[in-house]
Amino acid sequence: MSLPDTEGFGEVPDPTPDADINRRHSRAPKPWLVTLASSLAAVGIALVIAGILLAITGKNPIDAYSKMLDAGLQKNKLLETMQRATPFMIAAVAVAIGFKMNLFNIGVEGQFLMGMFFAAIAGAYVHLPAPLHVTFCLLVAMTAGAAWAGIAAVLKVRRGVNEVIATIMLNMIALSVIDWMFNEKFRYEGPSLDVKTKPLPPTAWMPDIVKNRLGSFIIIALLVVLLFWLVVYKSRFGFRLRASGLNAVAARTAGISSNRMIIIAMLMSGAVAGLAGMPSLLGDTHAYGPTRPDGYGFQGIAVALLGRNSPLGIVVAALLFGFLDSVQGPLQLTGIPSSIVQVIKAIILLTVVIVNEVVGRRVAKRTADRTAAALAIPMVVAA
Amino acid sequence: MAIETLAVQLSGIEKRFPGVIANHDVNLNVRAGTIHAIVGENGAGKSTLMKTLYGMHQPEAGTIHVFGEQHVFKSPSDAIAAGIGMVHQHFMLADNLTVLENIVLGSEPSARGLIKYDTARSELERVMEQSGTHVDLDAPVSQLGVGQRQRVEILKVLFRGAKILILDEPTAVLVPQEVDELFDNLHRLVAEGATVIFISHKLDEVLAVSDDITVIRAGTTVAEVKPDAVTRSNLAELMVGSELPSPHGRTSKVGTEVRLRVNGLTVAGIGKKDVLEHVSFEVHEGEVLGIAGVEGNGQFELCETIIGLTKPISGSIVIGGDDVTHTSPHERLIGGLSYIPFDRHREGLLLDAPLWENTLLGRDADEQFRKGLFVDAAAARSDSRSIIEDFDVRTPSETVPAYALSGGNQQKLLVGRELSSHPRVLIAAHPTRGVDIGAQAAIWEKLRTARDEGLAVLLISADLEELIGLSDQIVVMFDGRITARLSPAEATPELLGTYMTGGVQEVAS
Numbered sequence: 001m002s003l004p005d006t007e008g009f010g011e012v013p014d015p016t017p018d019a020d021i022n023r024r025h026s027r028a029p030k031p032w033l034v035t036l037a038s039s040l041a042a043v044g045i046a047l048v049i050a051g052i053l054l055a056i057t058g059k060n061p062i063d064a065y066s067k068m069l070d071a072g073l074q075k076n077k078l079l080e081t082m083q084r085a086t087p088f089m090i091a092a093v094a095v096a097i098g099f100k101m102n103l104f105n106i107g108v109e110g111q112f113l114m115g116m117f118f119a120a121i122a123g124a125y126v127h128l129p130a131p132l133h134v135t136f137c138l139l140v141a142m143t144a145g146a147a148w149a150g151i152a153a154v155l156k157v158r159r160g161v162n163e164v165i166a167t168i169m170l171n172m173i174a175l176s177v178i179d180w181m182f183n184e185k186f187r188y189e190g191p192s193l194d195v196k197t198k199p200l201p202p203t204a205w206m207p208d209i210v211k212n213r214l215g216s217f218i219i220i221a222l223l224v225v226l227l228f229w230l231v232v233y234k235s236r237f238g239f240r241l242r243a244s245g246l247n248a249v250a251a252r253t254a255g256i257s258s259n260r261m262i263i264i265a266m267l268m269s270g271a272v273a274g275l276a277g278m279p280s281l282l283g284d285t286h287a288y289g290p291t292r293p294d295g296y297g298f299q300g301i302a303v304a305l306l307g308r309n310s311p312l313g314i315v316v317a318a319l320l321f322g323f324l325d326s327v328q329g330p331l332q333l334t335g336i337p338s339s340i341v342q343v344i345k346a347i348i349l350l351t352v353v354i355v356n357e358v359v360g361r362r363v364a365k366r367t368a369d370r371t372a373a374a375l376a377i378p379m380v381v382a383a
Numbered sequence: 384m385a386i387e388t389l390a391v392q393l394s395g396i397e398k399r400f401p402g403v404i405a406n407h408d409v410n411l412n413v414r415a416g417t418i419h420a421i422v423g424e425n426g427a428g429k430s431t432l433m434k435t436l437y438g439m440h441q442p443e444a445g446t447i448h449v450f451g452e453q454h455v456f457k458s459p460s461d462a463i464a465a466g467i468g469m470v471h472q473h474f475m476l477a478d479n480l481t482v483l484e485n486i487v488l489g490s491e492p493s494a495r496g497l498i499k500y501d502t503a504r505s506e507l508e509r510v511m512e513q514s515g516t517h518v519d520l521d522a523p524v525s526q527l528g529v530g531q532r533q534r535v536e537i538l539k540v541l542f543r544g545a546k547i548l549i550l551d552e553p554t555a556v557l558v559p560q561e562v563d564e565l566f567d568n569l570h571r572l573v574a575e576g577a578t579v580i581f582i583s584h585k586l587d588e589v590l591a592v593s594d595d596i597t598v599i600r601a602g603t604t605v606a607e608v609k610p611d612a613v614t615r616s617n618l619a620e621l622m623v624g625s626e627l628p629s630p631h632g633r634t635s636k637v638g639t640e641v642r643l644r645v646n647g648l649t650v651a652g653i654g655k656k657d658v659l660e661h662v663s664f665e666v667h668e669g670e671v672l673g674i675a676g677v678e679g680n681g682q683f684e685l686c687e688t689i690i691g692l693t694k695p696i697s698g699s700i701v702i703g704g705d706d707v708t709h710t711s712p713h714e715r716l717i718g719g720l721s722y723i724p725f726d727r728h729r730e731g732l733l734l735d736a737p738l739w740e741n742t743l744l745g746r747d748a749d750e751q752f753r754k755g756l757f758v759d760a761a762a763a764r765s766d767s768r769s770i771i772e773d774f775d776v777r778t779p780s781e782t783v784p785a786y787a788l789s790g791g792n793q794q795k796l797l798v799g800r801e802l803s804s805h806p807r808v809l810i811a812a813h814p815t816r817g818v819d820i821g822a823q824a825a826i827w828e829k830l831r832t833a834r835d836e837g838l839a840v841l842l843i844s845a846d847l848e849e850l851i852g853l854s855d856q857i858v859v860m861f862d863g864r865i866t867a868r869l870s871p872a873e874a875t876p877e878l879l880g881t882y883m884t885g886g887v888q889e890v891a892s
Contacts, residue, residue: 230757234757234758234760235756235757235758236747236748236753236756236757236758237756238758239740239743239747239758240747242736243733243736243740243744246733246734246735246736247729247732247734249729249730250724250729250730250731250732250733250744251733251744252692253690253692253712253722253724253730253731253745254716254744254745255711255712255713255715255716255717255745256713256745257711257713364784364786367783367784367786367787368786368787370779370787371778371779371783371787371788372787372789
C-alpha cells in the first residue's frame with residue numbers, strides 16, 4: 001500500500017531512510033539513565049525541603065549535611081551502611097515482586113516478623129551441622145513468610161479481597177499472633193534476665209565479615225537481588241508475571257492464568273519477605289525478643305519505589321537508606337535532631353512518587369513524539 | 384458568505400498529537416439551520432476536530448467562531464455555554480438510572496438542594512414534542528436498546544440548550560432501520576432551527592441526509608461540496624485521495640476438512656437468560672465464516688468461550704478433530720488457535736512494554752523463543768522485527784513501547800503476532816476497527832493470504848461491507864442465537880440489518 005503523494009510540512013522532516021530513523025531513535029536517552037536522573041532529582045528535592053525545615057528550626061542545613069557526610073563516610077560507618085541496607089534490600093525485593101504483578105504487598109512487615117519468629121523457634125529446637133542449620137532456618141523463615149502472604153493471595157483470588165486491605169490487616173494479626181505465642185508458649189526461662197525465645201545454637205549463627213560491623217547476610221541479600229533480576233526480568237515465568245502485571249486481561253487472553261500468577265507472585269514475595277529479619281536473627285540477636293527490629297516492611301516499600309523496582313535501583317536505594325540511618329547517631333551528638341533523618345526519608349518517598357509520575361508522563365509523551373517524528377507522518381496539504 | 388449566517392466557523396485549526404495524524408490547516412464553515420456532514424476515513428482526524436470544537440482539547444493554532452462570535456473553549460462547559468452539544472460515539476449514560484435522571488444529570492434544576500424533577504419533566508416533554516424525539520422518561524437506561532440510548536443522548540444535549548449538535552459517527556452502532564429514524568429526527572431538529580454537524584464515513588448516508596459536505600483527508604479539509612454535485616465515487620476519491628480499496632476479490636477454495644466445529648454451545652449469563660443458546664457452526668479449511676450482529680448479542684461471549692476463558696453449560700468445541708471443550712486457553716493456543724480480540728488495548732497489547740515483548744505474548748512457550756527457563760530475547764526480537772517488516776508496522780524499532788504507535792500500526796502488529804504462530808483456526812474480532820485505510824487494506828490482504836493457505840477464519844465484524852467482502856458464509860447472531868445463515872452473494876447490508884434487529888428469523892434455534 002503506497003501512501004498518497006505527500007508534501008512534508010512545517011518542522012516534520014521528509015520521510016526518512018532507515019538509517020536516519022535509527023539514528024534519531026538512538027538519540028533518545030536510555031531508560032536507566034532517565035531512572036537514575038529522576039531518582040537523583042527526587043533525592044535532591046527532598047534534601048532541599050529538609051534543609052528548609054532545618055533552617056526554620058534554626059539549624060544551618062549546609063552544616064548539618066556536611067556533618068552527615070563527614071560522619072557517614074568513615075570506614076566504620078560505610079560498613080554500617082551496608083549492614084543496615086541488607087534487610088532493606090530484601091524487603092524491597094519482596095515489595096518489587098508484588099509490584100511487577102501489579103500487587104501492592106503492604107504486608108512485608110507482618111511476613112518478615114512471622115518468618116523471623118518461626119525461624120527463631122524452629123531453629124532453637126533442632127540440631128544440625130552449621131551450614132544445614134542456617135539453611136534450615138532460612139527455609140523456615142521463607143515458608144512462614146510465604147504462608148502469611150498466601151492468605152492474602154487466596155483471599156484475593158477466591159473472594160476478590162483487595163490485597164492492600166488484606167495485607168494491612170494481616171500485619172496487625174501477625175503482631176498479635178506472635179505476641180500471644182511468645183507470651184504463652186515460647187518465653188525462654190534461661191539464666192539471663194533478657195526476655196527472649198530460646199537462643200539459637202551456634203550452628204545456626206551467621207559469621208560477620210567484619211567483626212561487629214558487617215554481617216555475611218549482605219551476600220545473601222545481593223544473591224536475592226540477582227535472583228530477582230534473573231527470574232523477573234529474564235525468565236519465561238518472569239515475562240508472564242510482568243505481562244499479567246501490565247495487562248491482566250491481555251495476559252489472560254494469551255493463555256496466562258492471572259489467578260495463578262497472583263498466587264505465585266504473592267508466595268514469592270512473602271518468601272523473600274520472610275528473609276528480611278534473618279540478618280538480625282542469625283547474625284546478631286540469635287533469639288527472638290520484644291526488642292525485635294521493625295519497620296523493614298515499610299522501609300522496603302520506600303526503597304522499592306525509590307529504586308523503581310529495578311534490581312540495581314533497589315541496591316542503590318537501600319544503601320542510601322542505610323547511610324541515612326547510620327548517620328543518625330553521630331548527628332545527635334552534634335546537636336542536630338536525629339529525627340531529621342526520618343523526615344528526609346519520608347520526604348524522599350513523597351518526592352519519588354511525585355517525580356516518578358511527572359517524569360513517567362513526560363517520557364511517555366516524548367517517546368510517542370519521537371516515534372511519530374521518526375516516522376514523519378506525511379500530511380496531505382489541501383488542494 | 385457573510386460570517387453572520389454561519390453557525391460554526393473554524394479557520395486554520397491545527398492540532399498535533401503523538402502517533403496519530405493531527406489536524407492541520409482545517410477550515411470549516413457550517414451554515415445555521417443545516418445538516419453539515421464531515422466525511423473522512425477512520426483516522427483522518429474528524430473526531431479530533433470535533434473534540435476541538437467541543438472544547439475537549441485546545442488547538443495549537445486557528446480560531447473558532449460560533450454564530451459570528453470568536454470563542455476560546457477551555458473545556459466542554461465553555462462549548463455548552465456557547466450552545467454546542469455533542470453526542471458521542473460511545474454513549475456515556477449511567478445504566479442504573481432512569482432516562483429522566485440521566486438527562487438531568489449534571490444540569491439538575493434544583494431548589495434548596497432538591498432536584499425539581501417535575502420542572503425537568505415538563506421541560507423535557509416540551510423538548511421531546513418540539514424535536515419529535517420520544518423516549519419513556521421513567522424507563523431504566525439498562526433496558527433501552529442502542530437506538531433509544533442514542534435518543535437519550537440527543538435529548539440530554541437539547542435539554543442543555545444546545546443549538547448546534549455534533550453527532551460523532553451516530554450510525555456506526557445502528558442498523559439500517561434505526562438509521563432512517565435517526566435521520567427523520569435530524570430533519571425535524573433542523574426544521575426547528577437547530578444546526579447539526581454529522582460525522583461519518585458512510586457515503587450513502589452522507590449523500591442522503593446532508594445539506595453540505597466537508598471532506599477531511601489526512602488531517603486537513605480538502606474539499607467542501609454539495610451532495611447533489613458529487614457522486615458516491617467522487618466523494619470516495621476525495622476522501623481517500625486515490626481509488627477505494629475493497630475487501631472483495633474472492634478466489635478461495637474452501638476445503639473439506641472441518642477446522643472448527645462448535646456444537647450446541649450454551650453459555651449462562653449473569654441473569655436468568657443464557658447469553659449463548661445452542662450455537663452451532665463449522666468452519667472449514669480455507670474458509671471465512673462471518674458473524675454479523677449488533678454488538679452485545681453474544682459475539683463476545685462466543686469468542687471467550689471458544690478460546691476457553693468462559694465455560695459453557697453444554698455443547699462442545701472441536702478444533703481440528705480434537706475436542707477442546709474442557710481444556711485450558713493455553714492448551715488451545717498451543718493446539719493452533721489464534722485470536723484477534725475485540726479491543727486491542729484491553730485484551731491484546733501490553734501498552735507499556737516494548738513491541739518485541741508484545742509480539743512474544745502468548746508465544747513464549749514456543750521452542751524458538753526459549754532457552755531453558757529463560758526467554759531467548761535475541762530470537763524474540765528478531766522475530767518481532769520480521770513481523771514489523773512483513774506487516775508493515777510503521778515504527779523506528781522493536782524496542783519502542785506499544786503506546787507510542789498509532790492505532791492502525793498497533794493493530795497490524797497484533798494481527799502479525801496472531802498469524803505468525805501459524806494457527807489452524809483464527810478468530811478475528813473486528814480486525815480493522817478504528818484503523819486507517821492503509822492498515823485496513825494491509826490487514827485484509829494478510830487475512831486473505833492466510834485463508835488461501837488453508838487457515839480457517841471466524842470473522843466478527845460490525846463493518847457489513849467487510850463481512851460481505853471477506854466471508855464465504857455469513858451467519859447472523861441475535862440475542863445469543865444464530866438466526867440466519869446466508870451466502871455473501873445474497874447478503875446485502877439491508878437484508879443483514881433486518882436479521883440483525885431480530886425482525887426476521889430464518890433459522891429456528
